[in-house]
Amino acid sequence: MKTVTRSATFALAIVLAGCAAAPSRLATPAAPAYIPPVTAPATLNASAALAAAAATVTNPRVGGAAMLGTRTIADNCAAAPNLRTLSRAIASAETRSTLAAPGPITVFAPTDQAFDRLAVGAVDQLLALTNRPTLQRLVAYHVVPGAITLDQLRARVAASGGAARLTTVEGDPLTVTRDGEAVVLTDVNGNKSFVETPDVQQTNGIVHVVNGVLVPRLG
Incomplete structure (x- = not known):
């Protein structure tokens, strides 16, 4: 190994000192002829951010129909062949504008088979004009504020010790639990409904297709 002599060390110090000379002794780069202005990116609110994300997502099909992330919940429900009763209920209850x-x-969107499991004649009674207030409450009981994914539902269940509580637009709560990997919804009457097709993303929220109709307190 070569030993660095004192004179070599002194020479290196002189070179380094030259690099740290005053700015007036250093070459100054020329200023660019044009500096483009910096524009801050537009801030998206929660609704706009959700719509932007949904527009690029690949959704599961519902009833064999494509669920486009560029459509609203009302439009995608109307396009699903296994959600026709729900679509009729939305129209009869005049809640399409809400969705x-x-x-x-x-x-939480019940399938046609879910409605078929209600008592004979129950659907026709619900769709009758005289029962519109009851139908409006029933539809609203399937709606929860905010966009909640399946993973978030599971996380809420875990954080709550096995049973999470969701407050619906109707006002009555839903209880969320797990049965193995399945996510279960229980209404205030003890009726259970399982999530069949989760995370169908739309411009204004998320739909989880369920296999049971949830019923609020109607007494």
Whole structure:
């Protein structure tokens, strides 16, 4: 190994000192002829951010139909062949505007088979004009403020010690639990409904297709 001599060390110090000379002794780079202005990116609110994310997502199909992330919940429900009874209920209850509003909201959407499991004649009674207030409450009981994914539902269950509580737009709560990997919703009457097709993202929220109709307190 070569030993650095004292004279070599002194020479290196002189070179380094030259690099740290006053700015007036250093070459100054030329200023650019044009400096483009810096524009801050637009801030998206929660609804706009959700819509932007949904527009690029690949959704699961519902009833064999494509669920486009560029459509609202009301429009996608109307396009699903296995959600026709729900779509009729939305129209009869005059709640379409709510499900087409910016949101965000989460909708637990019962399938036609779920409605078929109600008592004979119950659907026709609900759709009758005289029962519109009851139908409006029933539809609102399937809607929760905010966009909640399946993973977030599971996380809430875990954080709550096995049973999470959701406050619906109707006012009555839903209880969320797990049965193995399945997510279970229980209404205030003890009726259970399982999430079948989760995380169908729309411009104004998220739909989870469920296999049971949830019923609030109607007495």
